[in-house]
Amino acid sequence: MYSATKSINLGKLCKTIANSNNNIQSVEIVSKSGLILEKWNSDKTIKMSGINKKKNLERCLLDISLGEELDDLYGPIQYHFPEGNFAMFSFPFNENLVVVTTTKNVSPISLATKIAHIISRFH
Numbered sequence: 001m002y003s004a005t006k007s008i009n010l011g012k013l014c015k016t017i018a019n020s021n022n023n024i025q026s027v028e029i030v031s032k033s034g035l036i037l038e039k040w041n042s043d044k045t046i047k048m049s050g051i052n053k054k055k056n057l058e059r060c061l062l063d064i065s066l067g068e069e070l071d072d073l074y075g076p077i078q079y080h081f082p083e084g085n086f087a088m089f090s091f092p093f094n095e096n097l098v099v100v101t102t103t104k105n106v107s108p109i110s111l112a113t114k115i116a117h118i119i120s121r122f123h
Contacts, residue, residue: 010038013093013122017100018042020114025086026101029093037096091119 014027018040029038089112091098098119102111 014038014040016118017115021111023103023106024100028099030097030099093119
């Protein structure tokens with residue numbers, strides 16, 4: 001179970017990432033078993049079907065778990081999944097993942113770099 005301090009830090013991490021770009025729709029901290037530890041949603045979230053979001057999250061978690069055997073060789077891999085009007089990014093964070101959903105109106109490389117820098121400050 002997470003302590004109140006860790007929960008506050010996870011909430012602060014979500015809000016800091018969310019405030020870094022107006023196109024961010026949601027930020028979630030997810031355990032490797034798929035449990036959502038912290039979540040932030042934009043007030044102006046464009047609806048993505050819950051089934052599509054869950055399918056993409058499951059695909060993302062599967063790819064990450066399969067790719068972990070290559071982490072020693074290549075380092076932790078960050079993922080980017082475009083889907084319809086959305087893009088989903090995931091980043092390793094301690095033993096968890098940070099999953100960010102955005103509209104497609106972003107530069108994936110610059111946004112991923114910005115988010116990676118934010119996450120590194122919270123380690």
